[in-house]
Amino acid sequence: MEKTPNTVPRQSWTFSNEVNAEIRRAAATGIYDIRGGGAKRRVPHFDDLLFLGASMSRYPLEGYREKCETSVKLGTRFAKKPIELKIPITIAGMSFGALSGPAKEALGRGATLAGTSTTTGDGGMTPEERGHSEMLVYQYLPSRYGMNPDDLRRADAIEIVVGQGAKPGGGGMLLGQKITERVAGMRDLPVGIDQRSACRHPDWTGPDDLEIKILELREITGWEKPIYLKIGGARPYYDTALAVKAGADVVVLDGMQGGTAATQDVFIEHVGQPTLACIRPAVKALQDLGMHREVQLVVSGGIRNGADVAKALALGADAVSIGTAALVALGDNDPRWEEEYQKLGTTTGAYDDWHEGRDPAGITTQDPELAARLDPVKAGQRLRNYLSVMTLECQTIARACGKSHVHNLEPEDLCALTIEASAMAGVPLAGTNWIPGQGGF
Amino acid sequence: MMQTIDMATTPLRDLNALLQSQAEGNNQIQFSIENPKGSHAVAVGLDAPIEVTVNGSTGYYLAGMNKQATVRVTGHTGPGVAENMMSGTVIIEGDASQYAGATGHGGLLVIKGNASSRCGISMKGIDIVVHGNIGHMSAFMAQKGNLVVLGDAGDALGDSLYEARLFVRGSVKSLGADCIEKEMRPEHIEILKDLLERSGADASPEQFKRYGSARKLYNFNIDHAGEY
Numbered sequence: 001m002e003k004t005p006n007t008v009p010r011q012s013w014t015f016s017n018e019v020n021a022e023i024r025r026a027a028a029t030g031i032y033d034i035r036g037g038g039a040k041r042r043v044p045h046f047d048d049l050l051f052l053g054a055s056m057s058r059y060p061l062e063g064y065r066e067k068c069e070t071s072v073k074l075g076t077r078f079a080k081k082p083i084e085l086k087i088p089i090t091i092a093g094m095s096f097g098a099l100s101g102p103a104k105e106a107l108g109r110g111a112t113l114a115g116t117s118t119t120t121g122d123g124g125m126t127p128e129e130r131g132h133s134e135m136l137v138y139q140y141l142p143s144r145y146g147m148n149p150d151d152l153r154r155a156d157a158i159e160i161v162v163g164q165g166a167k168p169g170g171g172g173m174l175l176g177q178k179i180t181e182r183v184a185g186m187r188d189l190p191v192g193i194d195q196r197s198a199c200r201h202p203d204w205t206g207p208d209d210l211e212i213k214i215l216e217l218r219e220i221t222g223w224e225k226p227i228y229l230k231i232g233g234a235r236p237y238y239d240t241a242l243a244v245k246a247g248a249d250v251v252v253l254d255g256m257q258g259g260t261a262a263t264q265d266v267f268i269e270h271v272g273q274p275t276l277a278c279i280r281p282a283v284k285a286l287q288d289l290g291m292h293r294e295v296q297l298v299v300s301g302g303i304r305n306g307a308d309v310a311k312a313l314a315l316g317a318d319a320v321s322i323g324t325a326a327l328v329a330l331g332d333n334d335p336r337w338e339e340e341y342q343k344l345g346t347t348t349g350a351y352d353d354w355h356e357g358r359d360p361a362g363i364t365t366q367d368p369e370l371a372a373r374l375d376p377v378k379a380g381q382r383l384r385n386y387l388s389v390m391t392l393e394c395q396t397i398a399r400a401c402g403k404s405h406v407h408n409l410e411p412e413d414l415c416a417l418t419i420e421a422s423a424m425a426g427v428p429l430a431g432t433n434w435i436p437g438q439g440g441f
Numbered sequence: 442m443m444q445t446i447d448m449a450t451t452p453l454r455d456l457n458a459l460l461q462s463q464a465e466g467n468n469q470i471q472f473s474i475e476n477p478k479g480s481h482a483v484a485v486g487l488d489a490p491i492e493v494t495v496n497g498s499t500g501y502y503l504a505g506m507n508k509q510a511t512v513r514v515t516g517h518t519g520p521g522v523a524e525n526m527m528s529g530t531v532i533i534e535g536d537a538s539q540y541a542g543a544t545g546h547g548g549l550l551v552i553k554g555n556a557s558s559r560c561g562i563s564m565k566g567i568d569i570v571v572h573g574n575i576g577h578m579s580a581f582m583a584q585k586g587n588l589v590v591l592g593d594a595g596d597a598l599g600d601s602l603y604e605a606r607l608f609v610r611g612s613v614k615s616l617g618a619d620c621i622e623k624e625m626r627p628e629h630i631e632i633l634k635d636l637l638e639r640s641g642a643d644a645s646p647e648q649f650k651r652y653g654s655a656r657k658l659y660n661f662n663i664d665h666a667g668e669y
Contacts, residue, residue, distance in 0.1 A: 031661075144544040144563060147525055149486050149506040176660050188546070188565040188584045189603055193659040196601070198582065202562040203521040203540040209501070212481045216502040216521075219457045220486030 033265040034173070036354030036364065037324060038166050038257040038301060043274040045257070046308040048421030049414050050430065053400045061399040068395040069405040072319050074296045075157060075226020075249040078218070082226055082249075083135055083157050085319065086115025087391045088406055089309060091383075092254075092300050092323035093139045093159060093230070095121025097174055097183040097195075098261035098354065099327075100371035101128060102379070103363040106330050108132030109376060110383025114391075119159060119321075121261075122172060122197050124186045125151040132380075137228065140217070142171065142198040145187040153221055157250075159228040160214070162201075162239075165258030165301045168232030168272045172197035173262055174355070180366045210246040228252050233273040233301065237281035244291050252321065253282050255301030259324040261364070262355030275301035275312075277424040280411075283316030292316065306393020313394070314409035315425060329386035330379040331361045444469055449476040453483070463489040465509075479519065484512050487529070504531045507548060520557075523550045526567055539576070542569045545586065551640040558595065561588045564605055570640035580607055581617065589636050591644050599652050603659075607652040608633055610644060616652065623653045 011017065025033065054060035061068060075082035091111045096104050098121060109132050111118040117135035124146015125138055138155030140147065152158065163169065174183075174195040184191040204213045214227055229248035231239045233255040243251045255275025260268065279299055286292040299312045300321035312320045324332075333341075335348045340360035344353065354364035362373035398406045401413045415430040416422035422429040423436035446456050460472060467489070474495045477483055481500035484493050487510035495503070498516030508527045517535035526545040533541075536554035543559070545567025552560075552569070558576030561569050566585040574592035581597070583605035593611035600617020606629065607620075616622075625646075633646035 144525060144565070147544065148527055148546065149488070149508065149525075152506070173661070190659070193603075194661050196582070198563065202559070202581075203502075203524045203543040209520070212501045213521075216482040216485050216505050219453065219482045220506055222458070222461075223454070 034262055034355060035265050035268070035352040036260060036262050037268070037352045038259040039269050039272075039274075041269055043256065044276050044418065044420045044424055045274065045302060046276060046311040048276070048417045049311050049425055049427065050417060051307075051310070051314075051397055051401060051413055052415060054402045059402045061402055061404060063396060063399050066399065067404060068399050069407075070391055070395060072296070072407070074228075074298070074319065077249045077291075077295055078223065078247065079157075079226040079249050080222070080224045081156075083117060083137075085117060085135070087387060088313060088319040088394070089114075089303075089387055089390055090116050090137075090298065090319055090321045091118035091326050092258070092321040093119035093121045093137070093161070094323055094327075095123040095174075095261065096126045096129065097121070097123040097179075097187070097366070098364060100362060100365050100374065101126065102371055102374045102376040103327075103330060104129045105132050105376035106374065106379035106383060107326060108136070109380025110326070110329070110387065111135070113380065113384035114387035116387065117156065120155075122174070123183065124148075125154065126186075130154055132376075139230075142201045143187075143196075144202070145195075145197070149220055152217070152225075155225060157226040157228060158217055158221070159230050159252060160210070160217075160248075161230045163232030163234065163254075164230065164260060165232045165254030165256050165272055165275070166260035167263045167267045168234040169199060170263055170267055170271070171199035172260065183366060207242040207246045214247045226250055228298070230254060232256075232258075233275065233278040236273070236278040237285045240282040240285035240297075241289060244286065244289050244295050248295060250296045250298060251282065251286075252298045252300065253278055253317075254321075255299070257302030258300050259327075274424070275299060275303075276421060279312060279315040279317060280424070280426045286316075293318065306390040306395075307397060309390055309394040310397040310406065310409055311414065313406050314413050315411060318407065325386070326383055327363055329383045330363055331374060331382070332359070332363050334361055337361055442469070443471040443473050445473045445475060447475045448478065448480055448483075453480060456483070457485060460484055460487050460491070460493060460510075463487075463491050465489050467491075477514075477516075481519070484510070487512070490529075498535065503533075504529075507531060517554070522552075523548070523567070526550065536573070537571075541571075542567050545569070547586075549636075549639060553641075555592065561586075561605070564588065568636055570636055570642060572640075572642055574611070577614075578617070580605055580620075583607075587632060587636060589633065589640075589642075589649070591642055599654070601658060602652075602654040604654065606632070608649040609652065610649045613650075613652070619655045619658045620652055621655045623651045625649070625651045 072088045112134040119137040137157045140160045176192045226249040228250040229243040230252040256272035296318035298319045299317040303320045337360035357365045359365040362370045414427040472493045477497040479500045485505040488508040493512045495514045500519040502521045504512040511530045513532040520538040521540045523531040524543045526548045528548045532551045537552045537556045539557045541556045541560045542550045544563045550569045552571045555573035556575045560575045560579040564583045568587045570589040577595035580599045584603040590609045594613045597617035599620030630646045
């Protein structure tokens with residue numbers, strides 16, 4: 001008798017193995033998944049854009065011979081002492097507490113060698129960090145852990161954090177296992193408890209209040225320091241416009257790929273907009289107010305190489321900021337620790353339980369033995385090398401587009417590979433002059 | 442000798458620059474500020490043992506981040522008075538708006554009238570004495586220090602409290618998550634006695650109740666999620 005063919009086993013796209021595994025995990029534990037990092041889902045990104053380069057109608061510059069400037073000045077609107085960076089790439093805010101002391105030191109060393117700034121995080125400024133960072137941006141966060149006027153005056157710039165791309169509208173949580181005596185002391189809280197970082201500032205609500213808060217900070221620091229305002233990629237047009245209205249010198253705009261030390265996976269993956277979708281609305285807000293280049297725009301969230309830098313600048317940013325990529329340059333998720341990642345139930349490249357403090361690379365931990373694995377001098381050098389490569393890559397592209405300064409890159413230099421990226425970046429779909437949403441069909 | 446600065450003719454920047462430039466040991470230690478007319482950020486970022494009297498009412502952030510100085514306001518004050526104060530004394534003869542003493546690390550804030558909502562929010566070591574009443578959500582996420590209220594407290598007092606001590610003589614409309622009434626031990630009586638004396642309050646420590654953290658929310662526990 002002829003055998004009837006069986007139906008081929010078919011996995012559900014909706015209920016994939018990954019989805020079912022998460023359902024089982026939730027059912028077993030009763031708690032949502034918390035992790036570090038930014039959105040892992042595939043979203044339209046800089047990879048979906050291409051530079052056109054020069055040809056008959058554009059005149060390129062000679063690589064290695066003709067100059068292509070990379071310097072950037074941040075805080076020119078009101079601050080008496082704007083920050084002058086050699087490269088348009090800064091190090092994003094990451095806290096001592098979330099990161100180990102040697103990791104923070106390495107970030108300061110690498111940034112300083114490259115001629116750029118690094119940034120504190122929740123928990124205040126450490127003397128080591130100040131000592132190793134020629135240019136240090138001091139974050140002013142809702143929790144105000146460690147906040148004091150002396151550090152405010154010691155800073156080179158102040159970054160008021162309203163939100164971040166990984167969790168616009170969310171606060172933070174540093175779990176008890178990372179709260180050593182020193183971390184707890186800096187935050188005025190008991191050792192070992194989970195430290196909640198508030199989602200809203202305690203003493204102002206809305207842009208009208210913020211304008212007065214900025215006045216206060218300027219009065220305390222003699223109007224010397226540039227005041228940045230960091231926002232998550234939520235409503236970039238209006239948020240940027242309101243930041244300008246409130247008196248910011250610099251807007252830092254963080255898309256959903258931007259990392260966090262720890263928050264709920266559901267928050268990271270489902271709240272906020274991709275970095276690519278945020279830049280043009282923010283630039284438009286600045287242009288509409290006559291403030292483009294007067295108030296500088298720093299973009300972060302998923303910047304990985306010089307091409308990403310060049311694309312962000314071409315879309316109108318003045319600089320970019322890196323966090324996750326900087327940690328990878330230091331040694332985060334390095335294959336040399338694969339055996340230990342396996343013991344933690346993960347693998348190289350996927351390790352994101354930064355909040356648990358068991359980082360084999362010694363970066364996202366407060367365990368002295370693990371932290372000692374990171375040599376801050378060598379790690380700082382790696383970061384410096386990486387920043388140099390990104391800058392060289394960005395210059396290579398800029399020269400190919402005929403630009404003598406990376407800031408001269410413009411949307412006209414770009415095309416998009418997908419309809420989505422075309423619509424978000426406001427540049428034509430490759431091979432067409434069509435930008436979805438502009439000029440009809 | 443008292444130096445008088447008239448805000449009707451002196452810009453805020455000049456006023457603050459003058460006060461901020463004072464150093465310990467200077468002969469000039471007393472300053473009188475006239476015509477504040479609700480100005481914001483008056484006498485902020487001071488760092489010397491000087492005495493500043495503001496004759497009138499002020500806007501937001503009076504004496505923000507104060508260190509060492511004594512700042513007195515004869516009228517009322519706006520939101521965020523003495524925010525993030527590190528040390529020194531700030532005295533408000535009238536009422537204070539929202540967020541009084543927010544995130545303060547040290548020093549003494551005395552409000553002789555009432556304080557609005559979120560008084561002592563996220564306080565980190567400051568002592569606050571309010572002779573009148575305080576509004577809702579006061580001492581939210583308060584970490585360290587003492588909040589003393591001679592009058593009544595509004596809704597959700599001490600919500601998500603850490604280690605700050607709250608002393609209330611009058612009624613408490615409701616307690617916030619994880620805030621409970623606690624035993625008043627002799628050491629608390631001593632703390633209270635000292636604060637009442639230093640703030641010129643006419644009250645006996647024995648009339649107060651103490652509130653503090655139940656410490657149930659210190660480490661995340663799924664069974665407590667419904668308490669937020």
